[in-house]
Amino acid sequence: MILLDRVTKKYVRSEGTALDRISLHVEPKEFVIVIGQSGAGKTTLLRLLTREERPTSGKIIIGSIDYDKLKDKDIPLLRRKIGVVFQDFKLLPNKTVYENVAFALEIVGVSNREIRHTVPKVLNIVNLKGKEDRMPRQLSGGERQRVAIARAIVRQPRILIADEPTGNLDPKHAWDVIKVLEKINRYGTTVLLTTHNRDIVDKLKRRVVVIQGGKVTSDRASAGYKH
């Protein structure tokens, strides 16, 4: 369960309000699409959930974790429960594709054997077989994006946040990624997806939250929404 109650975020170094008293309630295992124009505040919303940013005011609760009571030392534990596909990928530049994905498992103390077993499987899912030993700088934009996706899903997190995960992908690859997200969602992961892609919004038939100028302006199931 994700709960935001009148959450406001003003960045120190910017004039306006990135998020303005946003309230949102996401059930466990739900699949929510967040859309909105560039600068609407989608990424900001996701950053608040990972505690990359702190809200200026308002309440955030994920599962049993009340963010107001969250201590710094527990932030890593929170982040390990959430898989994130960052809009700008945030791959580790000094690690290979394989190591980037393995890193997500290493930090939660997964055994080497399990890492050797899991990482190739996940890389296979995102069609990156054979590129394990490349450095991120040796990959195309779309390939990098898929590494980011592999890294986010490899831990089978309870919550998956995907910020524009199809931004650099052609329709075929984009759709492959969406299918992966749906599959993960079927296995019980809550998915928060932001996108500019109307086609995906229309075809997915899920709950769609529209943000405009930092406010939720619409929150409804798209036609034929099934939960």
Place this chain on the structure above:
Amino acid sequence: MERRLITLWRIIHTGIVNFMRNVTLAVAAIAVMVVTLTIILFSLITNATFENTIAQITNKISISAYLEDTTTEAQAKVLVAQLKKQPSVHRVQYLNKDAALKAYIAQNKNNQNLITAAATVGNPIPATIQIYPSDLNEIQHIKDILTTPENTKLQTPGSPSYNGDRKQAIDNITHATNVLRKIGVVTVIVFAIICALIIFNTIQMAIFNRRDEITIMRLLGAGTGYIRGPFVVESAIYGLLSAVFSILIINSAFLASSNALQASSLGLLDINYASQYFDAHFFQLLTLQIAIGIIIGTASSVIATHRYLKFKTK
């Protein structure tokens, strides 16, 4: 336990891999560290050499107490024992009249006239207590003991004396060595501080270049130790390699200077002794350099990573 070992191994492994992947950065950092560690090593050896020069000067200086012929050997022994107890006294030598004469003859064997003269008079040389101070600054203290009323009575007038009464010269040397010693210690400390700052700055730059990595690892939920560990390992490798290189540089400098024979002494700096000192203390110096390199390296990386590991506050 097993999981901790795995984590430790992963940290070390990642540190080594990162070291090899960031060769350019590593070479730059190590170059700076080698130069600074070499300066520390040089100032250490120079300081030891100065100390040796001072010790040699000290060794050549002694105080002589000339005893009256009426002073019995037993009285002399008491005085010797009293002097030996002083921490300021390095060595005491007692020569009775015969021994003193022999020593006098040995010293002046080229001057037959003096020897004949001495022999005609019957032994004119007084029994002598020769006192070698452990430190030039303590001469006055030794003199104070010798000039107590009861001790003065045992000695001839004009005793005690510095070797041939070169008081002014000895005072000058004492003063010079004191200054030299202070300069040596201050130099080592100042260089050590400057070097630590330079090394810290270098590592800080290297980590600044990779601050994004730290931020990303943080966002993925990595713990502080797991992020910082590989950086610390990497800096420790810098420190280790730099220490070894600095030792090699000094070593080849000594080899080169021993080939050029005339360079056995550069003013106050006794190159021969410095070279001997380096050889004799090779492993201590190597260990010390490695310790300094690793300690400054790891401490710097711990401090330098700190700011990028912090969580956002409101």
